[in-house]
Amino acid sequence: MLKLGNISLEVPFYQAPLSGYTDRAMRVLARAYGAPLTYTGVMLDMIALNKKASRKLLFRPGVDEKPVGAQILGANPETMAEAAKSFVNVGFDLIDLNFACPAPKVLRRHRGGYLQKEPETVIKIIQQVRDSVMCPLTIKLRAGFDSSQESRDKFWQICRKAVAEGIDAIVIHGRSVKNMYRDKGDWEIIKAVKRQFPQATIVGSGDVMDAETVVMRLKTSGLDGVIIARGAIGNPWIFKEARALWEGKPRPEGPALTEQGEVFLRHYELIAEIRPMLKSVRYFRKFAVGYCRRHPQRRQVQAELIAARNRDELYAAVRKWYGVG
Numbered sequence: 001m002l003k004l005g006n007i008s009l010e011v012p013f014y015q016a017p018l019s020g021y022t023d024r025a026m027r028v029l030a031r032a033y034g035a036p037l038t039y040t041g042v043m044l045d046m047i048a049l050n051k052k053a054s055r056k057l058l059f060r061p062g063v064d065e066k067p068v069g070a071q072i073l074g075a076n077p078e079t080m081a082e083a084a085k086s087f088v089n090v091g092f093d094l095i096d097l098n099f100a101c102p103a104p105k106v107l108r109r110h111r112g113g114y115l116q117k118e119p120e121t122v123i124k125i126i127q128q129v130r131d132s133v134m135c136p137l138t139i140k141l142r143a144g145f146d147s148s149q150e151s152r153d154k155f156w157q158i159c160r161k162a163v164a165e166g167i168d169a170i171v172i173h174g175r176s177v178k179n180m181y182r183d184k185g186d187w188e189i190i191k192a193v194k195r196q197f198p199q200a201t202i203v204g205s206g207d208v209m210d211a212e213t214v215v216m217r218l219k220t221s222g223l224d225g226v227i228i229a230r231g232a233i234g235n236p237w238i239f240k241e242a243r244a245l246w247e248g249k250p251r252p253e254g255p256a257l258t259e260q261g262e263v264f265l266r267h268y269e270l271i272a273e274i275r276p277m278l279k280s281v282r283y284f285r286k287f288a289v290g291y292c293r294r295h296p297q298r299r300q301v302q303a304e305l306i307a308a309r310n311r312d313e314l315y316a317a318v319r320k321w322y323g324v325g
């Protein structure tokens, strides 16, 4: 069990926020296959305060998605607090503050991972958001801005103060902001945070690509939880498999090709509900790459699915390779 404030999850892992991926479609499937909690991709605080976006309620979660978290990005404590309130008002159950995003355009605007250089701003944001919402509040960090000692010191300073502020969890991706996705994530630093703050809830992230790794990390790290990020793209089954292994059961048989094809099409249709057809086919390609990984003729299948230019071609390729649709 994993407790995030007053929300208890049956299993100590959940769907990580993934910008450009964890929209409603991916969240619904992750949940259907056993994720006890899902998150939006990171959203700029201003989106919640933008009248047009708010009117259309583009970011309102479905009633079938409980519990679901919103992750917010921004640098101004007041707008972050306002945004958190808006997200809670439209139905999100938890708020996660992003101090991890390494995208250059985010860093240029002094948001996301950049704020690991400014522990005082991070703490002000936590305090103001804490005062504006009652729901569980968590933060996402990387292991410092870069590999310097100064960055490491600031990372510890943020952890220490966040714990003192009563943050409901610190989620740590064990790479520095500057490191982006190079090298392997450093789990030693995440474990060290848990050792330093045993009462705090510490959740780890990095290179959790299959169910075995989920369980290995949980059993060997002493952490309270782990999040599943890239490992869940086109692979909702990872949650079912991780649940079984965590509960000491045998690994379930992998999904039959027909089930893979059905889930693939269901995912596409959920996306098509909110995007025009041509855009949805293009948008879906990145998920198709993930789904193909389980197919024995992965490369050929991937090439054909990616070449599909419209819905009919996508369905034809799925019929050919998965026998459904």
Ligand SMILES: Cc1cc2nc3c(=O)[nH]c(=O)nc-3n(C[C@H](O)[C@H](O)[C@H](O)COP(=O)(O)O)c2cc1C
Pocket: 016, 017, 018, 019, 020, 040, 041, 042, 071, 098, 100, 101, 140, 173, 205, 206, 207, 208, 209, 227, 228, 229, 230, 231
């Ligand atoms: C395409 C992509 C989008 C991501 N978007 C977000 C995001 O919106 N918010 C966030 O906190 N982390 C984001 N991450 C980081 C992941 O949540 C996770 O911490 C990281 O990928 C390490 O885990 P993994 O190696 O198991 O994928 C993103 C990662 C990827 C690859």
